[in-house]
Amino acid sequence: MGGFRFVESFAGTICVLFASLAMSACTSTSSTAPSSSASVDALQLTSSSSTPLSSGGALQVVKDLPAPQNTQNGSEQPLSPNDVLEVNVFQVDNLNRTVQVDAGGQISLPLIGTMTAAGKSVRQLEKEIETAYGAKYLQSPEVSVFVKESVGQRITVDGEVTRGGIFPVTSNASLIDAIALAGGFNAVGDAKKVFVYRNIGSNTLVANYNVEEIRAGKSRNPRIYGGDKVVVFASKSKIAMNNLKDALGVASSAARIAVVPGL
Template sequence: MVTPRILSVIMLMVLFFIAGCTSTANTGAAPSDVLSLQSGAGAGASDGSLRLVKSLPAPAGTRDGAEQLLSANDVLEINVYNADSLNRTVQVDSSGLISLPLIGVRTAAGKSVRQLEQELEKAYGASYLQSPDITVFLKESASQRVTVDGEVARSGLYPVSAGTTLLDAIALAGGFRDVADQSKVYIFRDVGGSKLVANYNVEHIRSGRLANPRIYGGDVVMVFTSQSRVAINNLKEALGIAVNASRLAVIP
């Protein structure tokens, strides 16, 4: 039979455990999973090591996030004004190339839409058209997806667009699970060959104390577990079992 005294001891032990977890969480230290990936590489490291930073810059070549870079498997709609026979819908191949009439194979991956437009206008204008006006439209983007994993309702790969934020990404994944630590949300990003990660406190973002960071295609959002919330859930389960046992014990 589980007595009230035993229940009190169980509660006291769990409360001490919660206090220990909370004091650790409030230090602001990164989870060991993140720290173990760091190699101590300095700024601008390009050796593939992961580096913890205070905040993440926009991906390289995007004019500080104002433009999106094309990548393999993107589908482009290319329209040449007053030359409909040259209009094409093409897919960037695995090598980052596209093939167009008259000017042949061109590199698209790693360039912004505007850069590609200017290069195509130059190529067509060199030998075939006078003052060509070319529009490139990104019809489908295979690269503009973000991975949301960890303590969210629906982990997975989600499409993002210009202006998508961290809160948007969390919402796409169905929000936090009840054991999520909203102060330990990490965004991983590849910036110019360097792998960077930064910690964002979603509670502070929602209260307006921190800016809501933008999310880019290729980012990985990881939500870590709150050990104190896990302990509380375990306590509820333990108390539920103990109370049920007590009731069963007194049944004649």
């Protein structure tokens, strides 16, 4: 009989535990949640706030992120230092080169020497190379520039995703593409709390996007640019539910032990 009395007492304790966990579903901020979740909630409550950053700029919350200032109509990002370019001159194979943009933003090509590449679009650079070769060396040259490796075309995906990290992106990548690169949301990731950070001048802008609505076709799938940071925050209700499942597992194991004869 002692074993059954223990089970009754244990069952009462578990009931109290379940009630407590159920109430925490509305208020829980589990230790597994990002430490900045409170500040993110604050960001969600404001649509045009501005917070100073240690770097001297400001963090500004916006409803929708504008394209980076140095893109042409938001369609093409400029070349950056350390980008690797393949320069081909039509029918003049000995002038073809694979070059890397140096720290000063320049490249070096046969005959015409060094020229600035960083900050320019691929089309701008092609035209300038054609002009330089056409001025002294070639008649109506045709130049093609291909970006083999782009430092500027990388994004960071962090937070509650399957595998966070730094990923290369194409020139027309979207937010859905960025989430897919990181393997999607993990068990506690909140599709409604996806924040994208973008540097605009000396300031950093951040916008909250609801991926559930984007997937349902209710919201626009925003363009993602090189240099963006995508952070997925945790769902408090999912954290509380996981805690409840853990507690249920512990309770089930303990109950099995309690009914063993002789205990």
